[in-house]
Amino acid sequence: MSSTWEEKVHKVTPYTPGEQPKALDVIKLNTNENPYPPAPAVKRAIADFDYELLRKYPDPTASGLIGVLSDTYSVPADQIFVGVGSDDVLAMSFLTFFTSGEGILFPDVTYSFYDVWAGEFRIPYETVPLKEDMSLDIDAFCRGTAGGIVIPNPNAPTGLDAGTGALEKIIKSNPQCVVIIDEAYVDFGAESVLPLIDKYDNLLVTQTFSKSRAMAGSRLGFAFGSKKLIKYLNDVKYSFNSYTIDALTQKVGIASLSDPDYFKMRCLAIINERERSKKRFRELGFDFPDSRSNFIFVHHNKVSGEELFKALRDNNIFVRHFEGERVQDFNRVTIGTPEEMDGLFDFLKKYLENK
Ligand SMILES: *Cc1c(COP(=O)(O)O)cnc(C)c1O
Numbered sequence: 001m002s003s004t005w006e007e008k009v010h011k012v013t014p015y016t017p018g019e020q021p022k023a024l025d026v027i028k029l030n031t032n033e034n035p036y037p038p039a040p041a042v043k044r045a046i047a048d049f050d051y052e053l054l055r056k057y058p059d060p061t062a063s064g065l066i067g068v069l070s071d072t073y074s075v076p077a078d079q080i081f082v083g084v085g086s087d088d089v090l091a092m093s094f095l096t097f098f099t100s101g102e103g104i105l106f107p108d109v110t111y112s113f114y115d116v117w118a119g120e121f122r123i124p125y126e127t128v129p130l131k132e133d134m135s136l137d138i139d140a141f142c143r144g145t146a147g148g149i150v151i152p153n154p155n156a157p158t159g160l161d162a163g164t165g166a167l168e169k170i171i172k173s174n175p176q177c178v179v180i181i182d183e184a185y186v187d188f189g190a191e192s193v194l195p196l197i198d199k200y201d202n203l204l205v206t207q208t209f210s211k212s213r214a215m216a217g218s219r220l221g222f223a224f225g226s227k228k229l230i231k232y233l234n235d236v237k238y239s240f241n242s243y244t245i246d247a248l249t250q251k252v253g254i255a256s257l258s259d260p261d262y263f264k265m266r267c268l269a270i271i272n273e274r275e276r277s278k279k280r281f282r283e284l285g286f287d288f289p290d291s292r293s294n295f296i297f298v299h300h301n302k303v304s305g306e307e308l309f310k311a312l313r314d315n316n317i318f319v320r321h322f323e324g325e326r327v328q329d330f331n332r333v334t335i336g337t338p339e340e341m342d343g344l345f346d347f348l349k350k351y352l353e354n355k
Pocket of ligand 1: 086210221
C-alpha cells in the first residue's frame with residue numbers, strides 16, 4: 001500500500017495565544033498588552049497615510065524605519081533587523097542560527113513559543129531549570145557547548161531581571177553559538193544588554209513595539225547585533241518573504257519613535273502602577289517574583305492557580321494561567337490602568353475574605 005498524504009504532513013503542536021475576549025466590558029490583563037494608546041503621532045500617521053501607496057510593494061529594506069531606529073538607539077543601520085513582531089524576528093533567528101543540529105538551551109519556565117519554534121524547525125533543545133526562587137541558573141548556561149541559547153530578560157512569565165553582568169557571563173562563555181537575549185519587556189525598568197553587541201559578535205538582542213509602545217496590533221519587532229549576524233538574518237528573510245513590513249506599519253513605527261517623551265511617560269506610569277500593585281498583592285497574602293516587567297506572576301497559599309483564574313474569569317477579569325508543574329499554582333497578571341487594577345483588587349479583597 002502506498003502511504004497517504006497525511007503521513008507526509010509536518011505535524012507540530014502550535015503555540016496557544018492568550019484569549020482575546022469579544023466582550024468590551026472586561027478587565028483584560030492576560031496578554032501583556034499596554035493599557036494606554038500608542039503615541040498621538042501614530043494616530044496622525046494613520047490619518048495622513050496616502051492609501052495610493054498600497055498599490056506598490058513596500059520598501060523591502062524598511063530603510064526609513066531602520067534609520068529612525070538607528071538614531072533612537074544609536075546603532076548603525078546595518079546592525080538592525082526588523083520583523084513582523086519580535087515573534088517573526090525570533091522565528092527567523094531560530095531558522096538562521098539554530099539549525100546546526102546541535103541542541104539549544106533555554107530556561108524551563110519561559111516564553112512558551114521557544115519550544116514551539118524548536119519543534120517547527122526540528123531543533124533539538126534542552127531546558128535549564130530555573131532555581132528554586134525562579135531566578136536564572138546562570139552557571140548552567142555557561143557550559144560552552146550549546147548549539148544556541150535564547151533567554152528573555154526580564155524572563156516571562158516570572159518578570160525577573162537577571163542583570164547585565166550575569167547575562168554577559170553567559171554570552172562570553174558561549175562564543176561557539178549565537179546567544180539571543182529577548183528583551184520584549186526591557187523598557188519597564190531592566191537594563192538592556194544592547195551595548196554588548198559591540199563586544200560580542202554572537203549576541204542578538206530582540207525588542208518589540210508590542211508592549212512598551214502599545215502597538216501589538218501593528219506587528220513590529222526588531223533586533224540588534226553585529227553586522228555579520230544581521231546580514232545572515234537578512235539573507236534568510238529574503239529567501240522567505242522580502243516584504244515583511246507593510247507600508248502603513250513602516251510609517252506607524254516611525255511615528256511611534258518620534259515621540260520619546262510620550263513613550264517614557266507611559267512606561268513610567270506602568271512601572272508605578274506595577275509597584276503599587278506589588279504592595280496590594282502583598283497585603284492580600286500573595287507572593288510573587290519581584291517583576292521588572294509589565295506583569296506580575298502571583299501565587300496565593302489559600303487558592304489554587306486554576307481556581308483563582310476561573311473565579312476572575314467568571315467576573316470578567318482575564319489573567320493568564322499556564323499548565324505545568326512549576327507554574328500551575330500561579331497566574332500572570334498584566335499591569336493595567338489604575339482603574340483596571342482597582343477593579344481587580346476590589347474583587348480579590350472580597351473573594352479572599354471568604355477563603
Ligand atoms: C510578547 C513577547 C514576544 C513577542 O511579541 P511580538 O508581539 O511578536 O513582538 C517575544 N518574547 C516574549 C518573551 C514576549 O513576551
